[in-house]
Ligand SMILES: Nc1nc2c(ncn2[C@@H]2O[C@H](COP(=O)(O)OP(=O)(O)OP(=O)(O)O)[C@@H](O)[C@H]2O)c(=O)[nH]1
C-alpha cells in the first residue's frame with residue numbers, strides 16, 4: 578500500500594527521577610547527601626532513508642513512545658539515559674503541525690535527522706541541593722515529563738523529472754525503457770496506482786531521477802479517475818515529460834486538458850518547463866505526424882516523437898531532458914514556516930467558589946517534577962511561585978487565604994505570608 582499522508586502521535590521519554598540519599602560509610606557517622614540525578618528520557622527522531630518510498634509503516638502504527646530515563650541512585654550514581662527512538666521515513670517527508678499546518682521540517686537528504694519530540698531531562702538528586710545553609714537536603718526533583726504531541730507527515734517525493742499525461746498514454750512504458758524501474762504496464766487506464774521512482778543513467782557518471790505518477794483524465798481536479806492528489810509528487814520536480822497518446826482523440830486538446838488540470842491543482846505547477854513527448858508513433862502515419870507537428874507549431878514547447886514500446890526516439894528525449902536540467906535550479910526544499918514561540922503568560926481561572934486553576938505550562942512542569950511527599954518541597958515551591966510573581970497574580974484574581982489552587986495534577990492551599 579502506498580500512503581503519503583499520515584497523522585502520528587508521539588511521546589518522548591520522561592526524565593528519570595533524582596534520588597534522595599545519604600552517604601553511609603563505616604566510621605563516618607553522618608554522611609552528606611549523595612543522591613544522583615535521573616537520566617534523560619529518550620528523544621523521538623525521524624531519519625530520512627532512501628530505501629523507503631511510502632509512509633505506510635506510520636499508517637499501521639501511528640503511536641510512538643520512547644523509553645523513560647533511569648532513576649538516580651545513591652553514591653551519586655546518575656540514572657541511565659534512555660535510548661532515543663529513531664524512526665525511518667522516506668526522503669521528501671514534510672513534518673507539519675496539525676493545528677496550524679506550519680511546516681516544521683522537510684527531510685530531503687538521506688541520513689538527515691530531525692528530533693520531533695525531546696526527551697525530558699532527569700530530575701536532580703539531593704546531592705545537588707546542598708548549600709551552605711542546607712547541609713542535609715532531603716529534597717530531590719522528579720524527571721521532566723516527556724513531550725506528547727501529534728504531527729502530520731506528508732510525503733512529497735523528490736525527483737528531477739515528473740512524467741505526466743493522460744491515463745494509458747504510455748508513461749510507465751517510457752519509464753521502464755529509460756530507467757531501472759519496473760512499473761506495471763497494461764492496456765487499460767489507471768494501471769499505475771502509486772508513484773514510482775526510476776533512475777535514468779546519463780553517460781558514464783551522470784543520472785537523474787524520474788517519477789512516474791498515476792494518469793490524469795479530464796475532471797481529475799473534481800476527483801474523477803484517481804483524482805489529482807498524486808500531483809503532490811511532482812511538486813518537487815524541475816521539469817515534466819508530458820506524454821501524449823495520439824491514438825486517444827485530439828492531440829492538442831488532450832495536451833491542453835492536462836495542462837488545465839495542473840493549473841487547477843496549483844498555478845505554479847503548470848508553469849514548469851515541459852518536454853512534450855508524442856508516444857506510440859508506431860501506430861501513426863507520416864501524414865498524421867505532420868499534422869501533429871503543425872498543431873504544436875504555435876505552442877512554445879519542446880516536442881519529441883517516440884515509440885516507447887519499440888524504444889524509438891528515447892535517446893533524444895534523454896538528451897533533451899538532461900540538457901534542460903543542467904540549466905534549471907535544483908529542487909527546492911520546503912522552508913519551515915516561522916512558528917513564534919508561544920509567549921507563555923500564566924492565567925488564573927476561577928473554577929468555583931474558593932477553587933482556582935493556574936494555567937502555565939512552565940509551572941505545571943515544575944509541579945510534575947517536585948516530590949511533594951517531602952515536607953521541604955512545599956516551602957521551596959512557594960518561594961518559586963513568589964519569585965515568578967504569581968503571588969500577585971493570585972491576589973489580582975481574588976484568591977483569598979485558605980482558597981484552593983489547582984496546578985497540573987496537584988492542589989495547594991493559598992496562604993498569605
Ligand atoms: N503501440 C504502442 N503501444 C504502446 C506504446 N507505449 C505504450 N504502449 C501501450 O499502451 C498501454 C498503456 O501503457 P502504460 O505504460 O501502462 O501507460 P500509462 O500511461 O502508464 O498508463 P496509466 O498508468 O494507466 O496511466 C500498454 O498496453 C502499452 O503496451 C508505444 O509506443 N506503442
Ligand SMILES: [Mg+2]
Nearest residue numbers: 748749768769
Ligand atoms: Mg502507468
